[in-house]
Amino acid sequence: MDAGNHAERSPTRKPRRRRAGATAAICLAGLTLAGLTLAACAAAAPGPTATPARSTSTPPSEAASAVPDGPETIAEGLQAPWSLVFTAAGTPLVDERDSGRILELLADGTPREVGRLDDVAHGGEGGLLGLAVRGEQLYVHSTAAGGNRVQRFALEGSPGSYSLGEGTTLLDGLPSAGNHNGGRIAFGPDGMLYVTAGDAAQPPRAQDPDSLGGKILRMTPDGGIPADNPTPGSLVYSSGHRNVQGLAWADDGTMYATEFGQDTWDELNVIVAGGNYGWPTVEGTGGEDLGFVDPIAVWSPDDASPSGMTIAGTTLYLANLRGEVLRSIDTDGFAATELFAGEYGRLRDVALAPDGRLWLLTNNTDGRGDAREGDDRIVAVPVP
Template identity: 35%
Template structure:
C-alpha cells in the first residue's frame, strides 16, 4: 500500500510538472513597480518567425499578427494556441521588406476587413502594396482586393496602417530611399495617405482628388490615434533625429530638407519659404523607434494619456507621457532596455492589457540575440501580486545623461557604441551584404582623408572590395571635430586595423576641404 501511495504521488508530481510547463507562457517574468500600481510582464507566445504587427480582435479575443516572411497568424489569448490564417502569396522578403503593417476594421454588425501592407517584386522593380481582405467572424481571410500600389525599395517602405475614428484608412508610406518623393505632394511615397474603406479617395481630403494627407516623411515605423483624434507617428531619422510627430492635414514634416529641430540643410527650404512642422519629441543618438500605441485607459493610471513606443536599436519600451491636449511630450521613462531584445510592435487591449513583440530573428540581431525561443509576444497587465524580479522604469533624462558624452572626456569607444555599433556591430564585423566589416579593412587602414570623408559625408551606391552594399551610410557631419576625430581614431586602432591616428587639426582641415 505504501509503495502504491508513493507511486501515485510520483505520477501526480509528473503531471503537475507537465501542466506547469504547458502553462509556462503565463509565468510572470518581472513585476514593474510604478509606485501606486504594479504591472506584471508575462510571455504569451514564443518561437515566432519575426512578427511585425499585432492587432487585437475584439470579436474573438485574440491577437492577429503578421510575420515578415508572409504568414498571418492568430493567437488565442485563452488557450495560447497559435494557428495559421493565411499565407500571403508573392511576398518579396529581403531584410526589411516583406509582410509588414496591418489593421483590423470591425464595425458593429457590418463586414469586417483586415488591411495589410506588403512588398512585391516584378520585373526587377519593388512595390509596396495595400490590400484589403474580408475578415469573417471565424477569422477567415477571403476576397483579397488591391487598393493601392506604389514604388518600394529594399528599405524605407514605412507601411503602418490604422483605421481612424472617422472610419478612414491611414497608410504611412516610406520614401523608398529616394530624396525626390517626400517633398513632392503629387507622389504617394513619404506620406500619410487617407483612403476610403473601398480604396477610393475621400471627398473631404485636404487636397482634392489626392490621397495625400500629410508629407515630408522618411520612414514611418509607428502610427496611432488618441481618443481626442490626435494622430501620432514614430519615424526613423538618418544619422540624427528619430522623431515622434503629431500629424495635421497639409502639414510638411521636412524630410529630406530638415531633420528634427535642426536648421534646414540648405537654402532651398528657406528660399521657397516652406513651413515645416517640428517633432514633439526627437532623439540623437537615434534609438530606432518602431511600433506606437496610445494608452488612454485608467487601468494603469500612471500611464493614462501616454504613447507607448517600442524601439529596435535601444531595445526598450518607452512611455511618453502627453500633455492633456496631446500636443507635447511632458515625460519619458524606459523599460526593458537590453533585456528582451529588439521590440517591434505594441498594442493595447480594451481591458487595459498591453501586448508587444520582439523582432530578434530579423536582419539586424543585437548582441546576445536571438535566444533559442525567439521571437516572442509579451503581455503587460496590472496586478496586485509581486512575482519574479522587481524592476522600475528609468527616467529618460537620467538614462540619457549617463550616455551624454559631452559630460565626459571624449571617448571614441562610447561614440562608436552610440552611433556606429548597431550597424557595424560592437566587434566591427558588420552584416554581410548590408553593412561592411571594419575588421582589417583596407578602406579603414588606407588614406586618412578617404575615411574622414566617409564619416563626414556618408557612402551610397559604392562597392567595397567588389561588394555593393544595399544600405547607404548616412553623413555624420553634425559631429563636432573632437567627436568625429575620436570615432576616426577608434576605428583606425581597433578591429585588427592598428593604423596611425589623425589629429583634430588634420580632421578640421579635411572637413574644410
C-alpha cells in the same frame, strides 16, 4: 555604417543598460508651429472630424479581470513578426514579414495560420508589414513584385478557425526598396484608413507632390480618396516623411506618428492635415522658418528607432528597435520614460490588448538582432 539603412540595423555595440524608469534625453517643447506652442498645437489640430469610432485608448473593462500583475509570455517561436492587432472578438492576429503568414493566437498562445500571402516579395525591410482590422475585414500592407500595396481580405470564420477570403487590392505600386517601406496602416477615429509610405531609399520623393513615397496617406475603407483630404483628388495627408512606422490617436483626435531618422534624430510628430515634416531638407527640429512642422520629441537613432506605437489614456507607448526599449511619453508635457531597457531585445510593435495590458512584439529573428531562446515572442505587461 550604411547611413541610409541604419535606423533598423542592430547596433555596432550592445545598447547600454538603462534603468527602467529613467528619464530619456530628448528634445521637446518650447518649439512653435504657426504661432502655437507644440503642446497647444497637439490639442488644437486633430485633423478632419467625424463620428468617432470606438476609442483605441480604452479597453473593454470586462476583459481586464484576473490578469497577471507582472510580465507574461503570450506566444513564442514567431519568425520576424511585424504587426499585432485584435479582431472585434478580441482575437490577436500577428503576421510574419518574410514567411507571408498571418496567424491567430489560440487561447493557450499557440499560433495558428489564418492565411499566407504567397506573392509577398520579402527582402531587407520589405515583406508582409502592417495589419488593421475593421469589422470582419482585415487590411494588409505588403511588398509585392510591383511595389508596396494595401489589400483587404474578408476575415471568415470565428475565433480558433479564422481564414482569409478573397483579397481585394485597394492601392498598389507604392515605392518599395530594401529599406524605408513605411508599412504601418491604421484606422483613425474618423473611420478612414491611414497608410504610411516610406521614401523607399529615395529621399527626394518625400517632397515630390507627384510621388506617394515619403507620405502618410488617407483613404476610405474601400480605397477611395476622401473628399476632405488636404489636396482634392490626392491620397496624401502629410508629406516630408522618411520612414513612418507608428500611428496612434488620442481621445481628442490628435494624431501622432513615429519616424525613423537617418544620422541624427528619430522623431515623434503630431500629424496635421497637409503638414510637411521636412525630410530630406530637415532632420529633426529647425524647419519652422522653412514652413515645415517640427517634431515634438527627438532621439538619437542609437537610442531609439521607434516603430509601432499605441496609446493608453494620455500616455503614448513607443516600441524601439535599436534602443531595445519601450518608451512612454506623457502627452501632457511630453515627459519621456524608458521601460524594459534591454530585457526583450528589439521591439517592433506594441498594442493595447482587450485585457487592459500592453502586448509587446519582439523583433530579434530577422538577422538584425540577437535571437534568444523562444524568440520572437509576444510579452504582455501591465500598463505602467
